[in-house]
Amino acid sequence: MVGHEIRRARPDDYDSIIGVVDNWWGRAxxxxxxxxxxxxxxxxxxxxxxxxxxxxxxxxxxxxxxxYTAYIHFVAVRPDARKAGLGRTLYEAFFTIARSxxxxxxxxxxxxxxxTSIDFHRSLGFAVAGPVPDYNGPGRALITFSRPV
Numbered sequence: 001m002v003g004h005e006i007r008r009a010r011p012d013d014y015d016s017i018i019g020v021v022d023n024w025w026g027r028a029x030x031x032x033x034x035x036x037x038x039x040x041x042x043x044x045x046x047x048x049x050x051x052x053x054x055x056x057x058x059x060x061x062x063x064x065x066x067x068y069t070a071y072i073h074f075v076a077v078r079p080d081a082r083k084a085g086l087g088r089t090l091y092e093a094f095f096t097i098a099r100s101x102x103x104x105x106x107x108x109x110x111x112x113x114x115x116t117s118i119d120f121h122r123s124l125g126f127a128v129a130g131p132v133p134d135y136n137g138p139g140r141a142l143i144t145f146s147r148p149v
Contacts, residue, residue: 004055004086006093009045014038016054017047017076024076033059033074044070044097046090048077055081058090062101070098070149072108091124095149108145109135121145 014035021029038045041061048056056077063069072094077086098106110117112131122128124147131141 004048004050004081004089006046006048006089009038009042009047009057009059011038011042013042013047013054013057017057020054020078021076024078029074029076037061037073041073044094044101046093046097048081048086048090050081052078052080054078056086056090058094060094060097060106062098062103067102068104070094070101070103070106072106087120088124098149104148106147106149109142110145112141112143114143118143121147 017038018030018033018035021033037059041059044061045059046057047054057075058072059074060070060072063071072091075087075090077090095106106126108121108126110121118128126145126147128143128145130143132144133141135142135144
């Protein structure tokens, strides 16, 4: 993507990410991204940056229980960098990592109210299922996404 460098994340990226995530998401999201994700899954997570600093990130990892599945846990793009394909670029880079690790499927989840995420995942070829009742405990339905890579 022109103007954005994509690289693998490092554990020390955490402080920069967590400092912007609530602003970029427009609501409290810090609680969804504990430090352990970058401590343990930085090799499969990505950072995008441009002349203004971090412009996006994707936190994902290979399932430790299913050797063929990778999971995208959290993605954010700086508001002024949206609508230029950066999210798609981050996903494509993650798909490459997943394939290189012999993963054949990438999964993700979102809230049933997150229509932007649902539409975005559909546009990338993900199968969309749900809302799945009680997915995250009683009364906590979620939408699931799955895509072969």
